[in-house]
Amino acid sequence: MNQPQHVAIIMDGNGRWASGRGMPRYHGHRVGAESAREIVRTAGELKLKALTLYTLSGDNFKRSKRELGFIFALLDHYLLRERQELQKNGVCLRVIGSIERLPPKTQSMLQETEAYLQAGKGMVLSIALDYHGRSEISAACQRVAELVATGAMQANEITDATVANQLQTVALPELDLLIRTGGEQRISNFLLWQLAYAELYFTPTLWPDFRAADFLVALEAFGKCERRFGLEQVSMTTGSP
Ligand code: IPE
Ligand code: IPE
Ligand code: MG
Helix, strand or coil: CCCCCEEEEECCCHHHHHHCCCCCHHHHHHHHHHHHHHHHHHHHHCCCCEEEEEEEECHHHHCCHHHHHHHHHHHHHHHHHHHHHHHHCCCEEEEEECCCCCCHHHHHHHHHHHHHCCCCCCCEEEEEEEECHHHHHHHHHHHHHHHHHCCCCCHHHCCHHHHHCCCCCCCCCCCCEEEECCCCCCCCCCCCCHHHHCEEEECCCCHHHCCHHHHHHHHHHHHHCCCCCCCCCCCCCCCCC
């Protein structure tokens, strides 16, 4: 079966999972963190090259201080608790987006954990925090404009690769598969450039319920896709064009 190298996930539905049970939203985040742990472990075991998790969007900063505080505390807890196992499994951790608006404790926890896992030669786990796909592209454009302004390149030499080289995902393989849980069929400003040829998998399952078996179903669906990258269909047996 065709296995993706790079999978990204929009982990949505924590709030609805909790309110459906008459519980406060934070409970959904707590159980959702367990799903994240299980999916990271499974992805590592399957030897995926890269897993990118949409953990907090730039727009999520509009949520209440209380909810955000809970999410950051949960992140601190997991970074500390999972470090050793991630290291044992050769996982390398990176943050995409920005840590500037995060509480100082979470910022240092992320920096320490990135340093701790820096030598990992296995899967690259990217956590998107305060991430904003359009801003990632406009920041890349600014840096390309600087290259042109300083004479390092000419405007007519700018290619797709020039822009891609300025994105935070530069070191990662092409994105093969995007999974979104929680039933919405939208991208919510995630990896806009990188999604160019990715397969999209939407499931109504809410993130706290999305576990290893559900992940395998998504990977299986990917395995059945014929990716054409603009070429003609090759699996038809009906002869001439
Ligand atoms: C995703 O779940 C987690 C974050 C955005 C932090 P939500 O909190 O968006 O859950 P719903 O979509 O309201 O159910
Ligand atoms: C997307 O979920 C962001 C994350 C899962 C981190 P949202 O719940 O914020 O997205 P919208 O608001 O439904 O588009
Ligand atoms: Mg949501």
